[in-house]
Amino acid sequence: MANKSIRIRAKLKGGETEVKSLMSHVMETGLRKDKKTGKKIPAHFIKEVVCEHNGKQVLLAQWGVAISKNPYLSFKFKGGKKGDTIKISWQDNKGESASAEAKVS
Amino acid sequence: MKRRTFLKGTVASGMVGMAVSAGLLTPRAVLAAWPESSFAAKSVDAAMKALLGSTSAAPSSAIKIKAPDIAENGAVVPITVSTSMPHVESISILVAKNPSPLACSYNLASNTEGFISTRVKMGKTSDLIAVIKAGGKLHSAKKTVKVTIGGCGG
Numbered sequence: 001m002a003n004k005s006i007r008i009r010a011k012l013k014g015g016e017t018e019v020k021s022l023m024s025h026v027m028e029t030g031l032r033k034d035k036k037t038g039k040k041i042p043a044h045f046i047k048e049v050v051c052e053h054n055g056k057q058v059l060l061a062q063w064g065v066a067i068s069k070n071p072y073l074s075f076k077f078k079g080g081k082k083g084d085t086i087k088i089s090w091q092d093n094k095g096e097s098a099s100a101e102a103k104v105s
Numbered sequence: 106m107k108r109r110t111f112l113k114g115t116v117a118s119g120m121v122g123m124a125v126s127a128g129l130l131t132p133r134a135v136l137a138a139w140p141e142s143s144f145a146a147k148s149v150d151a152a153m154k155a156l157l158g159s160t161s162a163a164p165s166s167a168i169k170i171k172a173p174d175i176a177e178n179g180a181v182v183p184i185t186v187s188t189s190m191p192h193v194e195s196i197s198i199l200v201a202k203n204p205s206p207l208a209c210s211y212n213l214a215s216n217t218e219g220f221i222s223t224r225v226k227m228g229k230t231s232d233l234i235a236v237i238k239a240g241g242k243l244h245s246a247k248k249t250v251k252v253t254i255g256g257c258g259g
Contacts (some may be wrong), residue, residue, distance in 0.1 A: 011181070016218060021162045031204065047139050058214045064144040066200060066208035066226045074222035077214065 001072060008102035010086040017080030017104050019051065021073050021088050029065040046062040046071060077092055080104050143207050149199050149234060152207040153243075156197060162243035163237050165190070170248040171237050176227060179252040186235040187220040193219035195238045201247075202231035227252045251255075 003017075005024040010017055023046065030043025042066055051059035058077045073088075082104055089099030143156035171185040186196055186249060196219065197210040207226045219237065226234045227233075234247040 020222075045180065057212070058217045060138075060212040062139055062144075062210045062212075064205060064207055064209060066203055066205070068224035072183075072216055072222070072224050074185075074220075075211075076220045077219040078216045 005066055005098045006088055006090070006100035008088055008100055010084075010085055010102050012080055012103040012104055015075050016078050017053070017086075018076045021051075021090075023049075023071045023072060023088075023090060025069070025090070025092065025105075027065065027067055027069045027071060031065075033087045043093060046090045047093050049073065049088060051075065052085075052089075052092070053077060054084050055087075060067070065069065066075075076095055108230075108244050110186070111151060117187060119182075143168055143210070147205060149201050149206045152199060152205070153236060155195075156210060156244035157195075157236065157238060158208060159241060159243060160167070162245035165237070165244035165246060168235055168237055168244060170233060172233055172248055174249075175251045175253065177253055179227040179254055181224050182227050182233075182250060182252070183224050184223070184233055186220070186237075188219035188237055188239070190219055190239045191236065192245065193217075193237055193239045195239075196221050197236045197238075198225065199234040199236065200225060200227050200231050201234060203228050206234075 007022045012018045026044055027047050029043055032041045038047040042068040045065050046063050049061035050057060057090055058074050084104040085101050086104060087099060087101045111189060123245050140156050144153050146152035146155050153160045166191050168188045172182060176182040193213050195212050198208045199206040211221050230251045232247045232249050234245060236243055236245045
């Protein structure tokens with residue numbers, strides 16, 4: 001069931017849940033040139049990331065091409081209990097998407 | 106146990122696929138909110154105006170920007186923006202000297218902490234600017250990061 005393209009770690013620390021995630025994505029800016037053809041490699045990047053805790057959105061991230069390749073994202077929210085579900089979903093400029101879930105530990 | 110979990114996963118993803126094609130989970134509705142003109146803006150002021158409606162943000166010492174003083178690789182510059190301010194609605198990060206300064210923006214739920222950590226690309230030595238909307242007002246902080254090898258490509 002694990003979706004390898006998004007890794008999530010969610011830990012409860014003193015009344016707040018800290019979520020760390022790593023997503024696999026090329027995050028191409030559209031400014032780079034193909035060394036062989038000299039043509040610009042088209043932009044291909046995650047535009048939006050939705051982070052949910054037990055089905056409720058806690059974070060909406062809007063990204064541009066300046067987010068690094070294989071994006072890392074960490075955030076925290078008050079509350080959360082062990083076993084709660086954290087879900088992270090992204091959608092990119094080509095309409096591709098992915099999502100994964102993890103339990104708070 | 107593994108087989109059951111695997112089958113559950115397949116059924117679940119199958120259902121989502123069906124729901125998407127049935128138009129129930131229209132991704133378009135979600136993407137419609139992506140601030141195109143803000144990300145296309147070529148200056149910090151233009152980006153702020155487009156995204157937040159204003160170019161004036163009060164400098165605040167309650168916003169901490171953690172980022173390296175010198176970034177060896179401009180393609181991967183870790184940045185953590187944190188604040189003790191209450192009622193944070195959004196956090197936006199701009200790289201002043203990038204071709205398009207707005208790097209990212211985050212909308213927070215009421216119980217989400219004013220804390221974001223990510224990695225950005227920097228084309229050259231530049232200020233990293235964090236603009237936080239809290240209690241309906243804009244606050245900002247910045248930090249200069251020296252870049253030895255630019256990370257925007259080209």
